[in-house]
Amino acid sequence: MDAIKTANTDFYRAFEALSIESMEKLWSHQSDVRCVHPGWSVLEGWDDVRQSWAGIFETGRQAGTYMELNVTDVQIWPGKEIAAIFCTENILSFRDGEQVSSVVLATNVFRLENGRWLMVQHHGSPVLTRPGREE
Amino acid sequence: MDAIKTANTDFYRAFEALSIESMEKLWSHQSDVRCVHPGWSVLEGWDDVRQSWAGIFETGRQAGTYMELNVTDVQIWPGKEIAAIFCTENILSFRDGEQVSSVVLATNVFRLENGRWLMVQHHGSPVLTRPGREE
Numbered sequence: 001m002d003a004i005k006t007a008n009t010d011f012y013r014a015f016e017a018l019s020i021e022s023m024e025k026l027w028s029h030q031s032d033v034r035c036v037h038p039g040w041s042v043l044e045g046w047d048d049v050r051q052s053w054a055g056i057f058e059t060g061r062q063a064g065t066y067m068e069l070n071v072t073d074v075q076i077w078p079g080k081e082i083a084a085i086f087c088t089e090n091i092l093s094f095r096d097g098e099q100v101s102s103v104v105l106a107t108n109v110f111r112l113e114n115g116r117w118l119m120v121q122h123h124g125s126p127v128l129t130r131p132g133r134e135e
Numbered sequence: 136m137d138a139i140k141t142a143n144t145d146f147y148r149a150f151e152a153l154s155i156e157s158m159e160k161l162w163s164h165q166s167d168v169r170c171v172h173p174g175w176s177v178l179e180g181w182d183d184v185r186q187s188w189a190g191i192f193e194t195g196r197q198a199g200t201y202m203e204l205n206v207t208d209v210q211i212w213p214g215k216e217i218a219a220i221f222c223t224e225n226i227l228s229f230r231d232g233e234q235v236s237s238v239v240l241a242t243n244v245f246r247l248e249n250g251r252w253l254m255v256q257h258h259g260s261p262v263l264t265r266p267g268r269e270e
Contacts, residue, residue, distance in 0.1 A: 034210055034221045036240050039263030042208060042223065073177060075169055077244055077255055079217030084244040086169045086256060088177065105171050107242040107258045109212055109219040120212055121221060123242045125260030128174030 004076055004083040007110050007117040012089070016069045018057040024050065028111060028118040036123045038104050068092040081112045089124065103127050139211055139218045142245050142252040147224070151204045153192040159185065163246060163253040171258040173239050201229040216247045224259065238262050 007026065014022035027033060027046065035049040036042050037056070043049050060067070073088040089104040109121035142161065149157035162168060162181065170184040171177050172191070178184050195202070208223040224239040244256035 032210055032212070036260065039261070041262050042221070042240055044208075044210075073179075075167055075179075075256075077167070077217050077246060079214035082212050082214030082217050082219060084217060084219045084242075084256065086177070086258070105177055105258065105260075107219075107244070107256065109242070111212060121210075121219065121242065123221070123240070123258060123260065125171065125240075125258065126174070126263070127176050128261070 001076065001078050003117050004078055004085065004110055005074075007119065008071075008074070008076075008085050008087070008108055011108065011119055011122070012069050012071055016067050018060045018065070018067070020050070020054045020057055023053050026119055028113055028120045030120070032120065034121045034123075036125070038124045038126045063095050066094040083110045083117065084108070085110070136211065136213050138252050139213055139220065139245055140209075142254065143206075143209070143211075143220050143222070143243055146243065146254055146257070147204050147206055151202050153195045153200070153202070155185070155189045155192055158188050161254055163248055163255045165255070167255065169256045169258075171260070173259045173261045198230050203227040218245045218252065219243070220245070 010026050014026060029046040031045045033046050033049055034042055034044055035052060037052060043052050070090040071087045072090060075086045077084045085108045087106055089106055091102045093100045104124045105127060107123045108119060110117040111120045145161050149161060164181040166180045168181050168184055169177055169179055170187060172187060178187050205225040206222045207225060210221045212219045220243045222241055224241055226237045228235045239259045240262060242258045243254060245252040246255045
């Protein structure tokens with residue numbers, strides 16, 4: 001359980017740091033990996049997934065973005081070789097002196113490969129309405 | 136693998152049939168289940184998840200909706216007790232003689248409980264842009 005939690009935390013630290021090198025280390029490089037950025041279509045296979053992160057990070061760096069990413073509502077379904085995690089990403093971005101906050105809901109899937117929990121899927125989605133129990 | 140695929144298929148047949156009875160049978164009823172309908176915030180625990188499906192199905196029935204749900208791009212990460220599935224939901228709805236087609240990306244998580252693969256999470260999200268490799 002701790003190792004899975006750590007893998008998830010590592011993902012968000014890499015995201016926050018806009019570090020493609022860290023992303024490369026924590027993702028599986030197999031063809032069955034999938035990634036859905038909020039509102040995007042699905043990306044299939046490590047090459048396309050890597051390219052998307054590289055592009056997002058490059059754009060962020062060029063714009064001088066500083067980002068704080070705080071993860072809440074963490075729910076882990078731990079297995080022996082597959083683990084899934086749901087969490088809410090609370091994102092605070094600073095760019096050109098402006099502060100933007102956004103919320104993304106994410107399901108992350110990890111697989112144990114050679115003793116290491118590697119990401120095989122990231123599915124992020126935007127919150128458009130909030131028809132929760134209070135409404 | 137076949138049992139996991141079947142659990143996923145059963146979910147979409149229940150969805151298509153707007154059947155809360157079938158949904159009740161295929162979901163885990165534990166407090167750690169989560170459900171994100173496209174654009175909604177997360178629902179936590181079986182009671183809220185059940186209520187959301189009941190409401191969606193009731194609205195659909197009242198409007199006389201007929202729905203065809205075709206699942207593509209299925210990717211399964213099978214474990215011994217936890218399994219995750221990514222898929223694209225191609226939805227065709229007929230209501231008042233009008234046909235509406237929509238695409239939802241979904242990650243579904245299943246857990247083996249007493250020998251049966253039960254759904255513990257459904258995360259559906261809308262496709263807003265398509266910045267895929269062709270663009």
